[in-house]
Amino acid sequence: MPEFEPSQYLEQHIKVGDREQGQSLIDKLSESFGPFEYKESGEMSVQKGPFEIKLSYDSELNQPARSIISDQSLPEHNRKYYSVRGYKFSRLDRDQQLDLISLLPADYQVIVEPEHRYKSSPNLVDQGRKVILLRGDLASPAIILSLLHEIGHARSYDNKTAEGKHRDWKHRSIVDFGVYGIGDKPGQDDYAAVLRDERDAWAFALGKIRLLLDSKEEVGRYSITKKDVRSMIHNWALQGYNKMFANELGQMDLDKK
DSSP: OOOOOHHHHHHHHOOOOOHHHHHHHHHHHTSOSSOOOOOSSEEEEEEETTEEEEEEEESOOOHHHHHHHHHOOOSOSSOOOEEEEEEEEEETTTTEEEESGGGSOTTOEEEEETTOOOTTSOOEEETTTTEEEEESOTTSHHHHHHHHHHHHHHHHHHTSOHHHHHHHHHHHHHHHHHTTTOSSOOOHHHHHHHHHHHHHHHHHHHHHHGGGSBSSOOTTSOOOBHHHHHHHIIIIITHHHHHHHHHHHTSOOGGGO
16 A cells, blocks of 8 residues: 555645535435434334435433533533434335444444534544434434444544554644644644545445435436535535645635635
């Protein structure tokens, strides 16, 4: 395998995206298939076109999950969290099913805050505590893709050596704090490591869901195409990183594009 060269990687992968198209696609993929109405525990399913989403859940949270929740400092009261026990995305006309929970590394728990309304607070994975926190409507393709992305991060982390885990943590910490002018100034190696990590996690997500997608738009029925998902990833999900890194590195000013 050729040696990883940060400047070459950044030059190759920082792209100016079509933000309007990206927003249009995330809006489409965020459309709910139908409301999930939560009790203390239960099973639910919703359908749209040839797609089905099935969910099973309960209110039992392990200690790492409770500690993640206690870290959240949003101005809400009586927020309710649930443990996701089963979560499947199916293509009924092809008899194909994606079991998302089966993809988790050992000992991980997925929790969800269904009533979350703060778009600035993203879904997240805490590899140390082995918890993935989802925020919002589980009855939409967008959050399925987001969970696959976080699972990609978790699996990648679990497959690394202790040295690799520490190196990745250091790169991301330098970038995260550097945005606010705290600590060391990030270098190209930090930006490249974080961008590669994000792109790899999205590649994992696309790879797992692609067999359930349409090859092209179907007139007269609901469809999700591979092009839709790829465009959402490159024109929306990755654009925040592309914009920040490009501006920091002085390669281009995406605000002027």
